[in-house]
Amino acid sequence: MFIDLDLTSGVSIGAYQTIELIGKGGFAEIWSGMDSQFKRLVAIKVIPRYDAYSTIQFKRESGMISRLDHPNILPLYDFGEVSKYRYLTMPYLTGGSLAQRLEEGRLPLDEIVALIRPIASALDYIHTQHIVHRDLKPGNILLDAQGFPYLTDFGLAKEITDETMPMHSVSGTLTYMPPEQFSGSELSDRSDQYSFGILLYQLFTGQLPYEGRAALGMRQLNADTDERLQDITLVDPTLPVTLNDLLGQLTDPDPINRPPSAVKIAQDITAILQGLPGSHEAAKTNTPYALASDAYRQLEAKYVIDQYIIPWSQGQFSVRLTHFVLLDSLLRSLSALVTPDVRTLMLRGALEYNQQIDYWWEIGSEAERQQACWHAVLNGDSDVSLKALRLVMTVVQTHATSQENISAVGKRLLPLSDFTPVALEFLEKSLPTSKKWADEIPQSQLNETDDNLCTVAMSDAPLAHRAAVLIGTARRTHAVIGLHSSPGQRDPIFIAYETAGSLPSQIALMKRLRLMARLAVLQLTRQPLTALSQYAWAVLGNVLAFALIVYLSFRSSDSTNFFAVARLLNTLGYGLIFGLIYATGIWVGRHISQRLRVVPFWLRAVFGTAVGGLIVAWGFILFNRLVYANIDIEMIMPTASIINGWLYVAGFVVSVNLPVGIQILLGALGIAVAYLLPWLIYLTNPDAIPPFIFDDTYPYTAFALSGIAALVAAFVTLGYCWRDITLYLLNRKHSTGTLLH
Numbered sequence: 001m002f003i004d005l006d007l008t009s010g011v012s013i014g015a016y017q018t019i020e021l022i023g024k025g026g027f028a029e030i031w032s033g034m035d036s037q038f039k040r041l042v043a044i045k046v047i048p049r050y051d052a053y054s055t056i057q058f059k060r061e062s063g064m065i066s067r068l069d070h071p072n073i074l075p076l077y078d079f080g081e082v083s084k085y086r087y088l089t090m091p092y093l094t095g096g097s098l099a100q101r102l103e104e105g106r107l108p109l110d111e112i113v114a115l116i117r118p119i120a121s122a123l124d125y126i127h128t129q130h131i132v133h134r135d136l137k138p139g140n141i142l143l144d145a146q147g148f149p150y151l152t153d154f155g156l157a158k159e160i161t162d163e164t165m166p167m168h169s170v171s172g173t174l175t176y177m178p179p180e181q182f183s184g185s186e187l188s189d190r191s192d193q194y195s196f197g198i199l200l201y202q203l204f205t206g207q208l209p210y211e212g213r214a215a216l217g218m219r220q221l222n223a224d225t226d227e228r229l230q231d232i233t234l235v236d237p238t239l240p241v242t243l244n245d246l247l248g249q250l251t252d253p254d255p256i257n258r259p260p261s262a263v264k265i266a267q268d269i270t271a272i273l274q275g276l277p278g279s280h281e282a283a284k285t286n287t288p289y290a291l292a293s294d295a296y297r298q299l300e301a302k303y304v305i306d307q308y309i310i311p312w313s314q315g316q317f318s319v320r321l322t323h324f325v326l327l328d329s330l331l332r333s334l335s336a337l338v339t340p341d342v343r344t345l346m347l348r349g350a351l352e353y354n355q356q357i358d359y360w361w362e363i364g365s366e367a368e369r370q371q372a373c374w375h376a377v378l379n380g381d382s383d384v385s386l387k388a389l390r391l392v393m394t395v396v397q398t399h400a401t402s403q404e405n406i407s408a409v410g411k412r413l414l415p416l417s418d419f420t421p422v423a424l425e426f427l428e429k430s431l432p433t434s435k436k437w438a439d440e441i442p443q444s445q446l447n448e449t450d451d452n453l454c455t456v457a458m459s460d461a462p463l464a465h466r467a468a469v470l471i472g473t474a475r476r477t478h479a480v481i482g483l484h485s486s487p488g489q490r491d492p493i494f495i496a497y498e499t500a501g502s503l504p505s506q507i508a509l510m511k512r513l514r515l516m517a518r519l520a521v522l523q524l525t526r527q528p529l530t531a532l533s534q535y536a537w538a539v540l541g542n543v544l545a546f547a548l549i550v551y552l553s554f555r556s557s558d559s560t561n562f563f564a565v566a567r568l569l570n571t572l573g574y575g576l577i578f579g580l581i582y583a584t585g586i587w588v589g590r591h592i593s594q595r596l597r598v599v600p601f602w603l604r605a606v607f608g609t610a611v612g613g614l615i616v617a618w619g620f621i622l623f624n625r626l627v628y629a630n631i632d633i634e635m636i637m638p639t640a641s642i643i644n645g646w647l648y649v650a651g652f653v654v655s656v657n658l659p660v661g662i663q664i665l666l667g668a669l670g671i672a673v674a675y676l677l678p679w680l681i682y683l684t685n686p687d688a689i690p691p692f693i694f695d696d697t698y699p700y701t702a703f704a705l706s707g708i709a710a711l712v713a714a715f716v717t718l719g720y721c722w723r724d725i726t727l728y729l730l731n732r733k734h735s736t737g738t739l740l741h
Contacts, residue, residue, distance in 0.1 A: 497519055
């Protein structure tokens with residue numbers, strides 16, 4: 001049964017911040033953590049504040065460890081209490097536990113000898129301090145980066161006094177416990193020697209007695225049997241038989257018969273193994289580096305890097321959060337170890353754990369950034385992939401991305417999530433573009449991407465429009481064929497069709513024609529309020545312009561009376577009626593030219609000019625018939641009126657995609673030419689009736705009047721454009737003023 005303290009990464013406990021859960025027991029959790037005062041990685045043993053007993057136990061353990069001083073006992077940095085927890089902090093060791101090391105397989109003899117001497121030394125030392133560990137096992141022996149062992153976890157340890165000696169409490173790890181610990185008999189340092197014997201058996205054979213299915217100490221409690229430790233040569237015949245005698249002494253059921261010194265046993269084992277194959281290092285004495293030394297820090301960094309760099313070179317990222325934090329702190333001052341592979345590994349870790357991204361991003365090359373980011377995109381969870389993909393789009397040349405990577409991102413468009421809009425943005429930048437649809441649909445890595453784009457485009461998601469636009473922009477034949485048409489403005493196949501300007505040949509001709517007709521209607525009828533606004537501006541401009549011409553050209557017996565009732569009524573009436581007709585022609589021509597994108601621009605410009613010009617021409621003819629009563633109807637030539645009508649609207653139609661200023665100039669030019677060209681012909685040939693007969697007494701004043709009226713018509717007709725520009729400038733000025741304040 002394990003305790004659960006409901007702790008998470010990033011919780012502050014005293015001066016320490018938790019990083020990662022690295023161990024759990026029945027009474028405590030072990031977390032890696034960062035010491036905010038000394039900026040070092042530590043191990044934090046966290047104990048809940050349950051009751052008075054836990055308080056006594058915590059004080060006993062912390063007091064006991066704090067007075068121990070031995071190179072093979074993990075030192076205590078600090079201990080304390082917070083609202084819900086008690087804690088002890090110790091150095092964090094990167095080598096893990098001896099139990100983890102044994103899980104990798106049996107140890108060579110030289111490594112066993114190198115381990116048992118310092119462990120034995122630590123045992124003898126605590127016994128001189130009148131302390132019994134009571135839970136000696138591989139899990140409570142930690143290794144540093146040098147493989148040097150440290151005895152730890154004194155949670156069950158007891159101080160031997162007259163009060164504590166009489167009785168064991170039945171606590172510990174069953175397979176390592178001596179008989180007296182099972183029975184609750186007298187406590188002594190010989191109890192640890194028994195556990196040391198079981199530990200040695202496990203080191204030499206790679207397994208526990210009875211393969212861990214039974215506890216030797218429990219079996220030895222039976223008075224009817226003389227249970228002894230199994231012969232190690234049954235597991236490995238190459239081991240010296242004489243080791244059985246030493247291990248048998250250590251695991252004798254009677255504590256009195258056990259050797260008093262673990263160090264003496266370690267020396268005897270060293271002597272027995274001397275000269276055996278694999279024990280050539282047995283007699284060698286290595287002086288380990290101190291944990292706080294620069295030499296150890298470099299060794300530790302290299303040790304951790306070596307654990308992960310080979311899997312990383314094979315495309316596997318397995319760096320634990322604790323080790324990432326450790327390397328991040330160590331490598332800042334160990335630049336010689338920071339190779340390109342290490343930089344990519346660390347940037348990948350930064351993306352995985354959302355820590356120190358800026359630092360590792362800054363020191364990496366473009367290729368290293370791409371490698372780390374793409375690995376995170378393809379292999380990370382959704383949050384990591386999202387973060388990495390956003391980074392990819394800020395620096396990587398997305399248009400040069402491989403199809404494999406594009407496909408990997410495209411596959412994750414669905415199901416819809418926070419990743420979808422970023423993936424769609426990436427595809428908008430990276431999908432290969434083409435000026436025409438593919439003649440055939442080849443089998444491609446991107447087929448699944450196309451299918452997902454098609455699904456998104458046909459969904460009700462806010463991204464549906466963007467997906468349909470992308471299908472058209474990139475001319476994804478496989479995707480557009482999957483789109484279904486249905487009535488409505490948001491029909492995705494119309495969006496793709498409108499964006500691309502065409503459909504692939506794989507779609508049947510009759511279906512393409514039907515879609516073209518429907519799209520044409522859709523383009524001309526969408527956004528009716530915007531169209532109505534544009535029409536209103538055109539009406540206002542043409543009414544003002546034509547009213548100005550009528551007003552200034554009015555003929556009467558009292559031509560100097562500018563406020564004559566007849567002049568005003570004619571101006572108002574003709575201006576409204578014919579200004580409305582001319583405005584309709586301009587608006588229709590521009591509307592077709594702007595919106596009918598189902599056909600090429602040149603075709604819609606011709607069509608718009610033709611239709612709009614005919615409306616204006618009808619207005620010219622009507623004006624001549626109604627106003628000039630003394631003119632023979634046969635003298636009004638429809639052909640000339642039609643040509644003049646086309647001239648009137650042509651400038652507005654052909655300039656719809658040009659800047660506003662040029663649209664005004666071309667629009668005004670068309671109106672002026674439509675009035676002046678036939679007027680000049682009329683001056684030389686009175687039989688050719690123009691759209692408007694100016695004052696022939698001063699014929700050339702028509703140039704000024706036509707020019708001014710044309711500019712008024714063009715400027716006001718495009719008033720909606722000026723309105724948008726003015727609002728933009730005002731908003732920009734307001735934003736600038738806010739920033740200054």
